[in-house]
Amino acid sequence: MRRFRGEAENKVDNKGRVSIPAAFRRILEEGDPDWSSGLNPNLVIVYGRRNRKCLEGYSIGSIEIVDNLVSNLPRYSKEREILERLLNSQSIYIQLDENGRIILPLKLRKLVEIQTTAVFVGMGEKFQIWNPTNYISDMNLIEKNLSENNLEEELYSLLDNVKNQN
Amino acid sequence: MRRFRGEAENKVDNKGRVSIPAAFRRILEEGDPDWSSGLNPNLVIVYGRRNRKCLEGYSIGSIEIVDNLVSNLPRYSKEREILERLLNSQSIYIQLDENGRIILPLKLRKLVEIQTTAVFVGMGEKFQIWNPTNYISDMNLIEKNLSENNLEEELYSLLDNVKNQN
DNA sequence: TTGATTTCCATAATTTTCCATGATATGTAT
DNA sequence: ATACATATCATGGAAAATTATGGAAATCAA
Numbered sequence: 001m002r003r004f005r006g007e008a009e010n011k012v013d014n015k016g017r018v019s020i021p022a023a024f025r026r027i028l029e030e031g032d033p034d035w036s037s038g039l040n041p042n043l044v045i046v047y048g049r050r051n052r053k054c055l056e057g058y059s060i061g062s063i064e065i066v067d068n069l070v071s072n073l074p075r076y077s078k079e080r081e082i083l084e085r086l087l088n089s090q091s092i093y094i095q096l097d098e099n100g101r102i103i104l105p106l107k108l109r110k111l112v113e114i115q116t117t118a119v120f121v122g123m124g125e126k127f128q129i130w131n132p133t134n135y136i137s138d139m140n141l142i143e144k145n146l147s148e149n150n151l152e153e154e155l156y157s158l159l160d161n162v163k164n165q166n
Numbered sequence: 167m168r169r170f171r172g173e174a175e176n177k178v179d180n181k182g183r184v185s186i187p188a189a190f191r192r193i194l195e196e197g198d199p200d201w202s203s204g205l206n207p208n209l210v211i212v213y214g215r216r217n218r219k220c221l222e223g224y225s226i227g228s229i230e231i232v233d234n235l236v237s238n239l240p241r242y243s244k245e246r247e248i249l250e251r252l253l254n255s256q257s258i259y260i261q262l263d264e265n266g267r268i269i270l271p272l273k274l275r276k277l278v279e280i281q282t283t284a285v286f287v288g289m290g291e292k293f294q295i296w297n298p299t300n301y302i303s304d305m306n307l308i309e310k311n312l313s314e315n316n317l318e319e320e321l322y323s324l325l326d327n328v329k330n331q332n
Numbered sequence: 333t334t335g336a337t338t339t340c341c342a343t344a345a346t347t348t349t350c351c352a353t354g355a356t357a358t359g360t361a362t
Numbered sequence: 363a364t365a366c367a368t369a370t371c372a373t374g375g376a377a378a379a380t381t382a383t384g385g386a387a388a389t390c391a392a
Contacts, residue, residue: 019372050318067169082308084289092172185382
């Protein structure tokens with residue numbers, strides 16, 4: 001499965017319309033089991049991640065993996081109900097329009113402080129949508145953390161450890 | 167099967183009429199085997215959940231899954247009888263009207279303290295209907311619980327464990 | 333009849349769809 | 363490479379359809 005990669009900055013009009021970057025559309029199309037040439041792909045936007053000033057976009061395929069994991073938990077267990085709250089109540093289906101745009105409801109724009117511009121950030125199996133300024137801050141925070149503690153090499157070495165466990 | 171996602175706050179008039187959020191209607195339509203374009207879908211409202219100040223709405227398809235689970239229990243077992251009580255005697259069929267509304271009987275509104283406004287909360291295979299204030303409290307309770315006990319990570323890791331069991 | 337319930341109509345606000353345009357890019361033949 | 367034709371993309375505006383909601387007429391029940 002191909003992944004969401006790269007960054008793009010697009011305009012948001014006062015109805016909340018934004019273009020999804022063309023590169024991301026291709027991934028959404030591939031990831032939507034109902035999609036076929038000529039149709040407009042669906043996606044899911046999750047807005048409920050704690051401590052995170054951004055929205056997250058998932059292809060239908062990716063979100064179904066998560067949904068199915070939740071569905072395998074005991075139906076009325078506390079854990080499942082909490083997860084449904086975090087994942088389902090705090091998310092919405094959206095379908096791209098004919099021009100490759102979606103509309104971000106006002107509620108979500110306010111939540112992540114998006115007004116006239118949105119940054120789309122590829123994150124592999126999902127992508128994020130940021131207020132441009134907040135995105136820069138978040139990037140700087142990561143950079144700072146990495147350089148101050150010289151973490152980069154250590155971080156990448158994590159990858160090999162994971163591999164060894166498989 | 168698509169899932170109930172997102173939150174919506176709608177007015178309840180003094181006859182008990184409320185609009186079902188349009189996004190939820192689509193799911194109810196898809197989930198009702200008798201539905202076809204032009205008709206109004208049915209749903210089931212369960213009001214028998216203990217310790218929970220909300221109503222729960224199921225598509226016909228979803229409630230049948232739950233019903234079947236109950237039917238798989240020994241016919242005259244105590245457990246089955248109790249579950250039939252909670253799920254069957256404490257629930258009703260409702261059909262949407264021409265405008266996408268249902269009427270919530272006074273009895274149910276009193277039960278969950280709904281007066282002029284109701285919040286609809288997507289919970290995957292079902293949705294919940296809350297008094298707005300009670301919903302906020304419930305959400306805060308979850309938040310608090312998650313952050314105080316640093317449970318979020320643990321909760322998400324549950325998903326990975328589930329995966330490993332397959 | 334009288335109160336309650338259901339059906340039907342009306343409307344403002346929102347959302348969706350459709351069309352238009354300039355900017356980029358992609359391609360093709362000379 | 364250059365020039366020209368063809369797509370695709372990001373964006374704006376406006377028409378059309380849908381939603382949420384209130385009120386009134388029609389039906390029903392006791």
